[in-house]
Amino acid sequence: MDLFTPDRPEWTVEAACLALGQSESTVYRYFRSLTSAGLIFSIRPGRYLLGPGIVHYDRQLRSSDPLLRAAEPTFAKLSHAYGVPSTVFICRIYRDHVMAMHEHRSGAPPLPEGVFARGRLAPLFCGPPALAMLAFMEVRAVRAMFQKSAGEDADWLEIKRRMRTIRAVGYAVSLDDPDPGVILLAAPLKQQDGGIAGGLCLALAHTAENTALIGQAGEDLVDEASKMAERSLIFSNT
Structure with missing residues:
Protein backbone atom coordinates (compact mmCIF):
# COMPACT_ATOMS: atom_id res chain seq x y z
CA MET A 1 0.00 0.00 0.00
CA ASP A 2 2.89 2.37 0.66
CA LEU A 3 3.77 2.24 -3.03
CA PHE A 4 0.74 4.41 -3.81
CA THR A 5 1.77 8.03 -3.23
CA PRO A 6 0.64 11.43 -4.55
CA ASP A 7 3.77 11.49 -6.71
CA ARG A 8 3.09 8.03 -8.09
CA PRO A 9 -0.57 7.05 -7.64
CA GLU A 10 -0.67 4.35 -10.36
CA TRP A 11 1.20 1.03 -10.44
CA THR A 12 1.52 -2.11 -12.51
CA VAL A 13 2.46 -5.50 -11.13
CA GLU A 14 5.69 -5.38 -13.09
CA ALA A 15 6.71 -1.99 -11.70
CA ALA A 16 5.80 -3.08 -8.17
CA CYS A 17 8.01 -6.17 -8.57
CA LEU A 18 11.00 -3.96 -9.28
CA ALA A 19 10.22 -1.59 -6.40
CA LEU A 20 9.64 -4.35 -3.84
CA GLY A 21 12.23 -6.85 -5.02
CA GLN A 22 9.58 -9.58 -5.08
CA SER A 23 8.62 -12.13 -7.71
CA GLU A 24 5.79 -11.38 -10.12
CA SER A 25 3.68 -14.22 -8.71
CA THR A 26 4.04 -12.85 -5.16
CA VAL A 27 3.17 -9.28 -6.12
CA TYR A 28 0.28 -10.43 -8.27
CA ARG A 29 -1.08 -12.32 -5.26
CA TYR A 30 -0.79 -9.15 -3.16
CA PHE A 31 -2.57 -7.08 -5.78
CA ARG A 32 -5.30 -9.67 -6.17
CA SER A 33 -5.93 -9.71 -2.41
CA LEU A 34 -5.95 -5.92 -2.18
CA THR A 35 -8.32 -5.72 -5.15
CA SER A 36 -10.68 -8.22 -3.51
CA ALA A 37 -10.73 -6.03 -0.41
CA GLY A 38 -11.42 -2.93 -2.51
CA LEU A 39 -8.24 -1.22 -1.32
CA ILE A 40 -6.94 -0.95 -4.88
CA PHE A 41 -8.67 -1.30 -8.25
CA SER A 42 -7.76 -1.47 -11.89
CA ILE A 43 -8.85 1.65 -13.73
CA ARG A 44 -7.22 0.29 -16.92
CA PRO A 45 -6.08 -3.25 -17.63
CA GLY A 46 -3.01 -3.99 -15.55
CA ARG A 47 -2.82 -0.52 -13.96
CA TYR A 48 -3.92 0.00 -10.36
CA LEU A 49 -4.97 2.93 -8.18
CA LEU A 50 -6.15 3.19 -4.58
CA GLY A 51 -9.67 1.82 -4.36
CA PRO A 52 -13.10 2.75 -2.93
CA GLY A 53 -12.59 0.41 0.02
CA ILE A 54 -10.38 3.07 1.62
CA VAL A 55 -13.32 5.49 1.69
CA HIS A 56 -15.46 2.79 3.29
CA TYR A 57 -12.92 2.24 6.07
CA ASP A 58 -12.43 5.99 6.45
CA ARG A 59 -16.16 6.39 7.15
CA GLN A 60 -16.00 3.54 9.64
CA LEU A 61 -13.05 5.21 11.38
CA ARG A 62 -14.88 8.52 11.69
CA SER A 63 -17.96 6.87 13.17
CA SER A 64 -16.18 4.48 15.54
Missing part, protein backbone atom coordinates in the same frame (compact mmCIF):
# COMPACT_ATOMS: atom_id res chain seq x y z
CA ASP A 65 -13.06 6.25 16.83
CA PRO A 66 -14.05 7.61 20.29
CA LEU A 67 -11.78 10.63 19.95
CA LEU A 68 -13.19 11.65 16.58
CA ARG A 69 -16.74 11.12 17.81
CA ALA A 70 -16.01 13.38 20.77
CA ALA A 71 -14.58 16.13 18.56
CA GLU A 72 -17.75 17.71 17.14
CA PRO A 73 -18.63 20.06 20.05
CA THR A 74 -14.99 21.12 20.36
CA PHE A 75 -14.65 21.80 16.65
CA ALA A 76 -17.91 23.78 16.62
CA LYS A 77 -16.79 25.95 19.54
CA LEU A 78 -13.22 26.62 18.45
CA SER A 79 -14.04 27.25 14.80
CA HIS A 80 -16.34 30.16 15.77
CA ALA A 81 -14.54 31.41 18.88
CA TYR A 82 -12.35 34.08 17.28
CA GLY A 83 -14.33 35.28 14.28
CA VAL A 84 -11.48 34.69 11.85
CA PRO A 85 -10.68 31.97 9.29
CA SER A 86 -9.23 28.96 11.08
CA THR A 87 -8.57 25.25 10.87
CA VAL A 88 -9.15 23.00 13.87
CA PHE A 89 -7.71 19.49 13.63
CA ILE A 90 -6.71 16.38 15.55
CA CYS A 91 -3.26 14.86 15.05
CA ARG A 92 -1.86 11.47 15.95
CA ILE A 93 1.56 9.88 15.68
CA TYR A 94 1.56 7.50 12.73
CA ARG A 95 4.65 5.35 12.27
CA ASP A 96 7.54 7.84 12.29
CA HIS A 97 5.39 10.83 11.38
CA VAL A 98 2.55 13.01 12.61
CA MET A 99 -0.71 13.03 10.69
CA ALA A 100 -3.94 15.02 10.96
CA MET A 101 -6.80 12.55 11.35
CA HIS A 102 -9.76 14.93 11.35
CA GLU A 103 -10.13 18.63 10.54
CA HIS A 104 -12.66 21.43 10.28
CA ARG A 105 -11.92 24.48 8.14
CA SER A 106 -13.99 27.64 8.67
CA GLY A 107 -14.09 31.22 7.44
CA ALA A 108 -13.56 32.84 4.07
CA PRO A 109 -11.16 32.75 2.46
CA PRO A 110 -10.12 29.48 4.14
CA LEU A 111 -6.55 28.98 5.26
CA PRO A 112 -4.46 27.17 2.64
CA GLU A 113 -3.54 23.56 3.29
CA GLY A 114 -0.19 23.25 5.00
CA VAL A 115 2.22 20.67 6.36
CA PHE A 116 -0.47 19.29 8.66
CA ALA A 117 -3.29 18.90 6.12
CA ARG A 118 -5.46 15.87 6.82
CA GLY A 119 -3.80 12.62 5.72
CA ARG A 120 -0.45 14.25 4.91
CA LEU A 121 2.59 12.77 6.65
CA ALA A 122 4.47 15.46 8.59
CA PRO A 123 7.90 15.18 10.25
CA LEU A 124 7.73 13.85 13.79
CA PHE A 125 9.86 16.59 15.38
CA CYS A 126 8.44 19.55 13.52
CA GLY A 127 5.86 22.04 14.73
CA PRO A 128 3.39 22.32 17.63
CA PRO A 129 1.11 19.40 16.65
CA ALA A 130 4.01 16.99 17.12
CA LEU A 131 5.73 18.66 20.05
CA ALA A 132 2.51 19.07 22.06
CA MET A 133 2.19 15.28 22.12
CA LEU A 134 5.87 14.44 22.54
CA ALA A 135 6.32 16.89 25.44
CA PHE A 136 3.95 14.86 27.62
CA MET A 137 5.34 11.44 26.71
CA GLU A 138 8.06 9.56 28.59
CA VAL A 139 11.35 11.33 27.79
CA ARG A 140 13.33 8.13 27.16
CA ALA A 141 10.75 6.99 24.62
CA VAL A 142 10.88 10.37 22.87
CA ARG A 143 14.68 10.27 22.84
CA ALA A 144 14.59 6.83 21.22
CA MET A 145 12.22 8.16 18.55
CA PHE A 146 14.53 11.13 17.98
CA GLN A 147 17.58 8.90 17.60
CA LYS A 148 15.67 6.71 15.15
CA SER A 149 15.05 9.82 13.06
CA ALA A 150 18.84 10.36 12.92
CA GLY A 151 18.64 13.65 14.78
CA GLU A 152 21.77 15.42 16.03
CA ASP A 153 22.58 15.74 19.75
CA ALA A 154 22.54 19.53 19.55
CA ASP A 155 19.07 19.41 18.05
CA TRP A 156 17.93 17.07 20.84
CA LEU A 157 18.95 19.64 23.43
CA GLU A 158 16.78 22.23 21.68
CA ILE A 159 13.88 19.75 21.47
CA LYS A 160 14.18 19.08 25.22
CA ARG A 161 14.15 22.80 25.95
CA ARG A 162 11.04 23.33 23.86
CA MET A 163 9.29 20.36 25.47
CA ARG A 164 10.00 21.76 28.96
CA THR A 165 8.41 25.05 27.94
CA ILE A 166 5.38 23.25 26.51
CA ARG A 167 4.90 21.23 29.69
CA ALA A 168 5.09 24.44 31.74
CA VAL A 169 2.40 26.32 29.80
CA GLY A 170 0.34 23.29 28.70
CA TYR A 171 0.39 23.92 24.96
CA ALA A 172 2.74 24.47 22.02
CA VAL A 173 2.76 27.46 19.67
CA SER A 174 4.73 28.61 16.64
CA LEU A 175 4.60 31.50 14.18
CA ASP A 176 5.48 30.81 10.53
CA ASP A 177 6.88 27.38 11.46
CA PRO A 178 6.57 25.15 9.53
CA ASP A 179 3.93 26.98 7.46
CA PRO A 180 4.77 30.61 6.53
CA GLY A 181 2.00 33.04 7.40
CA VAL A 182 0.34 30.68 9.89
CA ILE A 183 0.07 30.61 13.68
CA LEU A 184 -0.09 27.03 14.95
CA LEU A 185 -1.19 26.02 18.44
CA ALA A 186 -1.60 22.52 19.87
CA ALA A 187 -2.52 20.90 23.17
CA PRO A 188 -2.18 17.23 24.13
CA LEU A 189 -5.21 14.96 24.43
CA LYS A 190 -4.38 13.17 27.66
CA GLN A 191 -5.76 9.76 28.61
CA GLN A 192 -6.66 8.71 32.15
CA ASP A 193 -3.72 6.31 32.26
CA GLY A 194 -1.30 9.13 31.47
CA GLY A 195 -0.95 8.24 27.80
CA ILE A 196 -1.39 10.70 24.96
CA ALA A 197 -4.23 9.94 22.54
CA GLY A 198 -3.36 12.72 20.13
CA GLY A 199 -3.16 16.48 19.82
CA LEU A 200 -5.87 19.13 19.46
CA CYS A 201 -4.61 21.82 17.10
CA LEU A 202 -5.63 25.24 15.83
CA ALA A 203 -4.28 27.16 12.83
CA LEU A 204 -4.83 30.90 12.31
CA ALA A 205 -3.44 33.38 9.80
CA HIS A 206 -0.37 35.18 11.14
CA THR A 207 -1.67 38.72 11.60
CA ALA A 208 -1.18 41.24 14.39
CA GLU A 209 -4.79 40.75 15.46
CA ASN A 210 -4.46 36.97 15.62
CA THR A 211 -1.10 37.16 17.40
CA ALA A 212 -2.91 38.99 20.21
CA LEU A 213 -5.25 35.98 20.52
CA ILE A 214 -2.48 33.44 21.19
CA GLY A 215 -2.72 33.45 24.98
CA GLN A 216 -6.50 33.04 25.03
CA ALA A 217 -6.45 30.49 22.21
CA GLY A 218 -3.83 28.41 24.01
CA GLU A 219 -5.90 28.35 27.21
CA ASP A 220 -9.01 27.47 25.22
CA LEU A 221 -7.19 24.59 23.52
CA VAL A 222 -6.02 23.12 26.82
CA ASP A 223 -9.53 23.40 28.27
CA GLU A 224 -11.24 21.91 25.22
CA ALA A 225 -8.65 19.11 24.95
CA SER A 226 -9.48 18.08 28.51
CA LYS A 227 -13.24 18.14 27.85
CA MET A 228 -12.83 16.23 24.59
CA ALA A 229 -10.72 13.54 26.24
CA GLU A 230 -13.43 13.12 28.91
CA ARG A 231 -16.17 12.82 26.26
CA SER A 232 -14.14 10.22 24.40
CA LEU A 233 -14.29 7.98 27.47
CA ILE A 234 -18.07 7.93 27.19
CA PHE A 235 -17.87 6.88 23.55
CA SER A 236 -15.28 4.25 24.44
CA ASN A 237 -17.85 2.57 26.66
CA THR A 238 -20.74 2.67 24.18
Whole structure:
Protein backbone atom coordinates (compact mmCIF):
# COMPACT_ATOMS: atom_id res chain seq x y z
CA MET A 1 0.00 0.00 0.00
CA ASP A 2 2.89 2.37 0.66
CA LEU A 3 3.77 2.24 -3.03
CA PHE A 4 0.74 4.41 -3.81
CA THR A 5 1.77 8.03 -3.23
CA PRO A 6 0.64 11.43 -4.55
CA ASP A 7 3.77 11.49 -6.71
CA ARG A 8 3.09 8.03 -8.09
CA PRO A 9 -0.57 7.05 -7.64
CA GLU A 10 -0.67 4.35 -10.36
CA TRP A 11 1.20 1.03 -10.44
CA THR A 12 1.52 -2.11 -12.51
CA VAL A 13 2.46 -5.50 -11.13
CA GLU A 14 5.69 -5.38 -13.09
CA ALA A 15 6.71 -1.99 -11.70
CA ALA A 16 5.80 -3.08 -8.17
CA CYS A 17 8.01 -6.17 -8.57
CA LEU A 18 11.00 -3.96 -9.28
CA ALA A 19 10.22 -1.59 -6.40
CA LEU A 20 9.64 -4.35 -3.84
CA GLY A 21 12.23 -6.85 -5.02
CA GLN A 22 9.58 -9.58 -5.08
CA SER A 23 8.62 -12.13 -7.71
CA GLU A 24 5.79 -11.38 -10.12
CA SER A 25 3.68 -14.22 -8.71
CA THR A 26 4.04 -12.85 -5.16
CA VAL A 27 3.17 -9.28 -6.12
CA TYR A 28 0.28 -10.43 -8.27
CA ARG A 29 -1.08 -12.32 -5.26
CA TYR A 30 -0.79 -9.15 -3.16
CA PHE A 31 -2.57 -7.08 -5.78
CA ARG A 32 -5.30 -9.67 -6.17
CA SER A 33 -5.93 -9.71 -2.41
CA LEU A 34 -5.95 -5.92 -2.18
CA THR A 35 -8.32 -5.72 -5.15
CA SER A 36 -10.68 -8.22 -3.51
CA ALA A 37 -10.73 -6.03 -0.41
CA GLY A 38 -11.42 -2.93 -2.51
CA LEU A 39 -8.24 -1.22 -1.32
CA ILE A 40 -6.94 -0.95 -4.88
CA PHE A 41 -8.67 -1.30 -8.25
CA SER A 42 -7.76 -1.47 -11.89
CA ILE A 43 -8.85 1.65 -13.73
CA ARG A 44 -7.22 0.29 -16.92
CA PRO A 45 -6.08 -3.25 -17.63
CA GLY A 46 -3.01 -3.99 -15.55
CA ARG A 47 -2.82 -0.52 -13.96
CA TYR A 48 -3.92 0.00 -10.36
CA LEU A 49 -4.97 2.93 -8.18
CA LEU A 50 -6.15 3.19 -4.58
CA GLY A 51 -9.67 1.82 -4.36
CA PRO A 52 -13.10 2.75 -2.93
CA GLY A 53 -12.59 0.41 0.02
CA ILE A 54 -10.38 3.07 1.62
CA VAL A 55 -13.32 5.49 1.69
CA HIS A 56 -15.46 2.79 3.29
CA TYR A 57 -12.92 2.24 6.07
CA ASP A 58 -12.43 5.99 6.45
CA ARG A 59 -16.16 6.39 7.15
CA GLN A 60 -16.00 3.54 9.64
CA LEU A 61 -13.05 5.21 11.38
CA ARG A 62 -14.88 8.52 11.69
CA SER A 63 -17.96 6.87 13.17
CA SER A 64 -16.18 4.48 15.54
CA ASP A 65 -13.06 6.25 16.83
CA PRO A 66 -14.05 7.61 20.29
CA LEU A 67 -11.78 10.63 19.95
CA LEU A 68 -13.19 11.65 16.58
CA ARG A 69 -16.74 11.12 17.81
CA ALA A 70 -16.01 13.38 20.77
CA ALA A 71 -14.58 16.13 18.56
CA GLU A 72 -17.75 17.71 17.14
CA PRO A 73 -18.63 20.06 20.05
CA THR A 74 -14.99 21.12 20.36
CA PHE A 75 -14.65 21.80 16.65
CA ALA A 76 -17.91 23.78 16.62
CA LYS A 77 -16.79 25.95 19.54
CA LEU A 78 -13.22 26.62 18.45
CA SER A 79 -14.04 27.25 14.80
CA HIS A 80 -16.34 30.16 15.77
CA ALA A 81 -14.54 31.41 18.88
CA TYR A 82 -12.35 34.08 17.28
CA GLY A 83 -14.33 35.28 14.28
CA VAL A 84 -11.48 34.69 11.85
CA PRO A 85 -10.68 31.97 9.29
CA SER A 86 -9.23 28.96 11.08
CA THR A 87 -8.57 25.25 10.87
CA VAL A 88 -9.15 23.00 13.87
CA PHE A 89 -7.71 19.49 13.63
CA ILE A 90 -6.71 16.38 15.55
CA CYS A 91 -3.26 14.86 15.05
CA ARG A 92 -1.86 11.47 15.95
CA ILE A 93 1.56 9.88 15.68
CA TYR A 94 1.56 7.50 12.73
CA ARG A 95 4.65 5.35 12.27
CA ASP A 96 7.54 7.84 12.29
CA HIS A 97 5.39 10.83 11.38
CA VAL A 98 2.55 13.01 12.61
CA MET A 99 -0.71 13.03 10.69
CA ALA A 100 -3.94 15.02 10.96
CA MET A 101 -6.80 12.55 11.35
CA HIS A 102 -9.76 14.93 11.35
CA GLU A 103 -10.13 18.63 10.54
CA HIS A 104 -12.66 21.43 10.28
CA ARG A 105 -11.92 24.48 8.14
CA SER A 106 -13.99 27.64 8.67
CA GLY A 107 -14.09 31.22 7.44
CA ALA A 108 -13.56 32.84 4.07
CA PRO A 109 -11.16 32.75 2.46
CA PRO A 110 -10.12 29.48 4.14
CA LEU A 111 -6.55 28.98 5.26
CA PRO A 112 -4.46 27.17 2.64
CA GLU A 113 -3.54 23.56 3.29
CA GLY A 114 -0.19 23.25 5.00
CA VAL A 115 2.22 20.67 6.36
CA PHE A 116 -0.47 19.29 8.66
CA ALA A 117 -3.29 18.90 6.12
CA ARG A 118 -5.46 15.87 6.82
CA GLY A 119 -3.80 12.62 5.72
CA ARG A 120 -0.45 14.25 4.91
CA LEU A 121 2.59 12.77 6.65
CA ALA A 122 4.47 15.46 8.59
CA PRO A 123 7.90 15.18 10.25
CA LEU A 124 7.73 13.85 13.79
CA PHE A 125 9.86 16.59 15.38
CA CYS A 126 8.44 19.55 13.52
CA GLY A 127 5.86 22.04 14.73
CA PRO A 128 3.39 22.32 17.63
CA PRO A 129 1.11 19.40 16.65
CA ALA A 130 4.01 16.99 17.12
CA LEU A 131 5.73 18.66 20.05
CA ALA A 132 2.51 19.07 22.06
CA MET A 133 2.19 15.28 22.12
CA LEU A 134 5.87 14.44 22.54
CA ALA A 135 6.32 16.89 25.44
CA PHE A 136 3.95 14.86 27.62
CA MET A 137 5.34 11.44 26.71
CA GLU A 138 8.06 9.56 28.59
CA VAL A 139 11.35 11.33 27.79
CA ARG A 140 13.33 8.13 27.16
CA ALA A 141 10.75 6.99 24.62
CA VAL A 142 10.88 10.37 22.87
CA ARG A 143 14.68 10.27 22.84
CA ALA A 144 14.59 6.83 21.22
CA MET A 145 12.22 8.16 18.55
CA PHE A 146 14.53 11.13 17.98
CA GLN A 147 17.58 8.90 17.60
CA LYS A 148 15.67 6.71 15.15
CA SER A 149 15.05 9.82 13.06
CA ALA A 150 18.84 10.36 12.92
CA GLY A 151 18.64 13.65 14.78
CA GLU A 152 21.77 15.42 16.03
CA ASP A 153 22.58 15.74 19.75
CA ALA A 154 22.54 19.53 19.55
CA ASP A 155 19.07 19.41 18.05
CA TRP A 156 17.93 17.07 20.84
CA LEU A 157 18.95 19.64 23.43
CA GLU A 158 16.78 22.23 21.68
CA ILE A 159 13.88 19.75 21.47
CA LYS A 160 14.18 19.08 25.22
CA ARG A 161 14.15 22.80 25.95
CA ARG A 162 11.04 23.33 23.86
CA MET A 163 9.29 20.36 25.47
CA ARG A 164 10.00 21.76 28.96
CA THR A 165 8.41 25.05 27.94
CA ILE A 166 5.38 23.25 26.51
CA ARG A 167 4.90 21.23 29.69
CA ALA A 168 5.09 24.44 31.74
CA VAL A 169 2.40 26.32 29.80
CA GLY A 170 0.34 23.29 28.70
CA TYR A 171 0.39 23.92 24.96
CA ALA A 172 2.74 24.47 22.02
CA VAL A 173 2.76 27.46 19.67
CA SER A 174 4.73 28.61 16.64
CA LEU A 175 4.60 31.50 14.18
CA ASP A 176 5.48 30.81 10.53
CA ASP A 177 6.88 27.38 11.46
CA PRO A 178 6.57 25.15 9.53
CA ASP A 179 3.93 26.98 7.46
CA PRO A 180 4.77 30.61 6.53
CA GLY A 181 2.00 33.04 7.40
CA VAL A 182 0.34 30.68 9.89
CA ILE A 183 0.07 30.61 13.68
CA LEU A 184 -0.09 27.03 14.95
CA LEU A 185 -1.19 26.02 18.44
CA ALA A 186 -1.60 22.52 19.87
CA ALA A 187 -2.52 20.90 23.17
CA PRO A 188 -2.18 17.23 24.13
CA LEU A 189 -5.21 14.96 24.43
CA LYS A 190 -4.38 13.17 27.66
CA GLN A 191 -5.76 9.76 28.61
CA GLN A 192 -6.66 8.71 32.15
CA ASP A 193 -3.72 6.31 32.26
CA GLY A 194 -1.30 9.13 31.47
CA GLY A 195 -0.95 8.24 27.80
CA ILE A 196 -1.39 10.70 24.96
CA ALA A 197 -4.23 9.94 22.54
CA GLY A 198 -3.36 12.72 20.13
CA GLY A 199 -3.16 16.48 19.82
CA LEU A 200 -5.87 19.13 19.46
CA CYS A 201 -4.61 21.82 17.10
CA LEU A 202 -5.63 25.24 15.83
CA ALA A 203 -4.28 27.16 12.83
CA LEU A 204 -4.83 30.90 12.31
CA ALA A 205 -3.44 33.38 9.80
CA HIS A 206 -0.37 35.18 11.14
CA THR A 207 -1.67 38.72 11.60
CA ALA A 208 -1.18 41.24 14.39
CA GLU A 209 -4.79 40.75 15.46
CA ASN A 210 -4.46 36.97 15.62
CA THR A 211 -1.10 37.16 17.40
CA ALA A 212 -2.91 38.99 20.21
CA LEU A 213 -5.25 35.98 20.52
CA ILE A 214 -2.48 33.44 21.19
CA GLY A 215 -2.72 33.45 24.98
CA GLN A 216 -6.50 33.04 25.03
CA ALA A 217 -6.45 30.49 22.21
CA GLY A 218 -3.83 28.41 24.01
CA GLU A 219 -5.90 28.35 27.21
CA ASP A 220 -9.01 27.47 25.22
CA LEU A 221 -7.19 24.59 23.52
CA VAL A 222 -6.02 23.12 26.82
CA ASP A 223 -9.53 23.40 28.27
CA GLU A 224 -11.24 21.91 25.22
CA ALA A 225 -8.65 19.11 24.95
CA SER A 226 -9.48 18.08 28.51
CA LYS A 227 -13.24 18.14 27.85
CA MET A 228 -12.83 16.23 24.59
CA ALA A 229 -10.72 13.54 26.24
CA GLU A 230 -13.43 13.12 28.91
CA ARG A 231 -16.17 12.82 26.26
CA SER A 232 -14.14 10.22 24.40
CA LEU A 233 -14.29 7.98 27.47
CA ILE A 234 -18.07 7.93 27.19
CA PHE A 235 -17.87 6.88 23.55
CA SER A 236 -15.28 4.25 24.44
CA ASN A 237 -17.85 2.57 26.66
CA THR A 238 -20.74 2.67 24.18
